[in-house]
Amino acid sequence: MIAALALVLALVQPGDKAKACGPATAPAPATASAEPPVGVPGQPGECVDKTLQEQLLAKRRHRLTKDRLFVKALRHELTLYGGYYVSDLFDSTFVLGGAYTFFMSENFGTEISVSWSRLRTSVADTIEQANAFDLQLGNDDVIRVFGSLAWSPLYGKLRLVAASIWRYDLYFLAGPGVVVDPLSFGAAGNFGIGVRVFLHRAVALRFEVRDYLYRQEILDEDFTVNDLSFTTGLSVLLPTRN
Amino acid sequence: MRGRVDDRLRKRRCWPVAARVLAASLAVSWAEAEAAADARKSAERDCEAAEPSATPTPEPNATPTDDAGAPATEPSTPAGETITAAPSGVEAPVPQSTAEALGRTPKRVKCLDESLVDEFGRTSARKGVQPRTFRKARRLAIGISGGVHAGDLLDTQWMGGADLAFWPTEEFGFEGVFRVTPMTLRLERAATNAVSMGNRYTDGVAPNLAYEAIGHLMFSPIHTKLRARKDRIVHGDFVLLAGAGAVLHRTVQAAAFDVGMSLYLFPRPWLSVRFDLIDQILAQEALGSRRISNNLVFSVGVGFWIPPGKRAKKR
Numbered sequence: 240m241i242a243a244l245a246l247v248l249a250l251v252q253p254g255d256k257a258k259a260c261g262p263a264t265a266p267a268p269a270t271a272s273a274e275p276p277v278g279v280p281g282q283p284g285e286c287v288d289k290t291l292q293e294q295l296l297a298k299r300r301h302r303l304t305k306d307r308l309f310v311k312a313l314r315h316e317l318t319l320y321g322g323y324y325v326s327d328l329f330d331s332t333f334v335l336g337g338a339y340t341f342f343m344s345e346n347f348g349t350e351i352s353v354s355w356s357r358l359r360t361s362v363a364d365t366i367e368q369a370n371a372f373d374l375q376l377g378n379d380d381v382i383r384v385f386g387s388l389a390w391s392p393l394y395g396k397l398r399l400v401a402a403s404i405w406r407y408d409l410y411f412l413a414g415p416g417v418v419v420d421p422l423s424f425g426a427a428g429n430f431g432i433g434v435r436v437f438l439h440r441a442v443a444l445r446f447e448v449r450d451y452l453y454r455q456e457i458l459d460e461d462f463t464v465n466d467l468s469f470t471t472g473l474s475v476l477l478p479t480r481n
Numbered sequence: 482m483r484g485r486v487d488d489r490l491r492k493r494r495c496w497p498v499a500a501r502v503l504a505a506s507l508a509v510s511w512a513e514a515e516a517a518a519d520a521r522k523s524a525e526r527d528c529e530a531a532e533p534s535a536t537p538t539p540e541p542n543a544t545p546t547d548d549a550g551a552p553a554t555e556p557s558t559p560a561g562e563t564i565t566a567a568p569s570g571v572e573a574p575v576p577q578s579t580a581e582a583l584g585r586t587p588k589r590v591k592c593l594d595e596s597l598v599d600e601f602g603r604t605s606a607r608k609g610v611q612p613r614t615f616r617k618a619r620r621l622a623i624g625i626s627g628g629v630h631a632g633d634l635l636d637t638q639w640m641g642g643a644d645l646a647f648w649p650t651e652e653f654g655f656e657g658v659f660r661v662t663p664m665t666l667r668l669e670r671a672a673t674n675a676v677s678m679g680n681r682y683t684d685g686v687a688p689n690l691a692y693e694a695i696g697h698l699m700f701s702p703i704h705t706k707l708r709a710r711k712d713r714i715v716h717g718d719f720v721l722l723a724g725a726g727a728v729l730h731r732t733v734q735a736a737a738f739d740v741g742m743s744l745y746l747f748p749r750p751w752l753s754v755r756f757d758l759i760d761q762i763l764a765q766e767a768l769g770s771r772r773i774s775n776n777l778v779f780s781v782g783v784g785f786w787i788p789p790g791k792r793a794k795k796r
Contacts, residue, residue, distance in 0.1 A: 325631035325777045328668045365768040395707035460671035467631035
C-alpha cells in the first residue's frame with residue numbers, strides 16, 4: 240500500500256500542478272502605449288475607487304494550492320465508528336468503537352482507538368462434536384485498544400453529480416496495541432487506510448479499512464491472524480473552528 | 482430539455498439510448514461541474530464588483546461619475562465598450578441596476594481581472610473549463626493487483642490477480658478479473674492436532690487454492706483531485722463496481738457476486754494505481770456449516786492503459 244502511494248508520488252510530474260492549478264495561459268503584460276492604465280480613478284478603464292478596488296481584488300483573488308478550507312493541525316478529533324469485522328479464524332461480525340486523534344500537523348496525527356466486537360463461529364460446534372471436546376473459546380467479547388500514527392499525505396476534493404464540492408483526506412495509519420480476549424496474547428499491530436470526508440469545519444465522515452495483526456492460541460496451537468475491518472465513523476473536530 | 486429527450490427516446494423504445502442519456506446527465510464530469518461553479522461564482526463576483534459603486538441609479542441623461550463625484554469621461558467596460566450617456570432630451574431606457582448602468586453586467590470586470598498580478602508579474606487569467614488530464618473513454622486497461630482476502634467462514638489469506646478492463650465511455654466500463662487465493666480453515670487444525678486426528682478440511686495453502694473469474698460493470702460518477710504535495714496534484718476517479726462470476730473451490734456453491742468501490746489514481750497518462758474494497762457474496766459450506774458468506778477483499782493494483790498517450794482535448 241505504501242509502495243503504491245510512493246509510486247504515485249514519484250510518477251506525478253511537478254509540472255502537472257501548473258497544468259491543473261496554476262495560472263493557465265497568462266496574457267502578455269499590456270504595454271502602457273497599447274492599453275490605458277486600469278484601476279486608476281479618473282483614467283480610462285477605471286471602474287471603482289482604489290480602496291474599494293483593493294477590497295474587491297482581495298475577494299476575487301484565486302486561492303493558492305497551499306490554502307486549505309479544513310485545517311487539522313493542532314486540533315482534536317473524536318470519532319464514533321462501526322462496521323464489519325472479518326475475523327481470520329472465526330466468522331465475521333460487527334465492530335463498534337471510538338477514537339481520539341490529535342493532529343500535530345496537517346499531515347501527522349496520533350490516534351488511540353478502542354473497539355468492541357463479539358467472537359462468532361459457525362464451524363466450532365462441528366469441530367467440537369467431531370473431536371468430542373470443547374474448544375474452550377471462552378468469553379465472546381473482544382476488546383481492542385490500539386495507538387496509531389496517522390499520516391495523511393493526500394488532500395483532495397471531489398464532486399458527486401451537481402452537488403457541492405467535498406474536501407477529503409486520504410490517510411494511512413499504523414501502530415501497536417492489545418487485543419483483550421481469552422484467545423489472544425502478546426502484542427498486536429494494526430495498519431490501515433482511510434478517507435476522511437469533511438462535511439463541515441467541525442464534522443467529518445470517516446471510511447476506514449484496517450488490518451489487525453496479532454496472535455491467538457487455541458488448544459496449544461498458535462496462530463498469527465489477520466483480521467480485516469471496514470468501518471464508517473462520524474467525527475467531531477475540536478475546536479470547532481479551523 | 483433532458484426530460485423531453487428522454488421521453489422521445491422512451492416513446493421510440495430506445496431504452497439503451499435513454500439510459501445512456503440519463504447516465505451521462507447524472508455523471509456530470511468534473512470539468513462541467515467546475516465550469517458551472519466558476520460561471521456562477523464569476524457572476525456573483527461581478528455583481529459584487531458592480532454593486533459597491535452603486536451610488537444612486539444615475540439619471541438616464543446623466544454622465545456616470547466615479548465615487549469621488551468626478552465625471553468618468555471613459556468609464557471602463559469589460560468588453561471594451563464605452564458607456565455613452567444618452568443625449569439630453571432623448572428618452573433612454575432606465576437601467577435595471579447600477580451594474581447595468583455602468584456596463585459591468587458582462588462576465589468579466591476587466592479592470593479587476595487585469596489588476597490581479599501574481600508573483601511573477603503576470604496578470605491573472607481565469608482557468609475556465611479544465612479538461613480532464615486522464616481520459617478513460619475507449620481505452621483498454623490491463624492490470625495486476627494483490628491484497629487481502631478476508632474470508633467470512635474461512636481464514637484471511639493473501640490474494641493476487643489480474644484484470645482486463647474496457648471503458649466505452651468516461652462513466653461506464655467493463656472488467657474481467659481473475660484472482661487466486663487460498664481458502665484455508667486453520668481452526669480445525671487446533672482441534673485435530675490436540676487429539677492426533679486427521680483434518681476433515683484439508684490443511685495447507687496449495688491444496689486450497691481458489692480460482693476466481695468475475696466480470697464487473699463499473700460506474701465512475703466521481704472525479705477527484707488529490708494534492709500530494711504543494712506542487713503535485715493527482716487526478717483520480719471513484720468507481721463503483723458490481724458483478725458476478727465463478728469461484729472454483731470445493732467449499733463454494735453456485736455463483737459469486739461482487740459489490741465494491743475503487744479509487745483510481747492517474748499519475749501518468751498510461752498508468753493508474755487503484756485501491757479496491759469489495760464485498761464478495763457467495764454460498765459456502767465448510768465442515769457441514771453452510772451459509773451465505775460476505776468475504777471482504779482489499780487490494781492494491783496498477784493498470785496500464787492502451788493506447789498509452791491519450792489525453793483530454795480542450796472543449
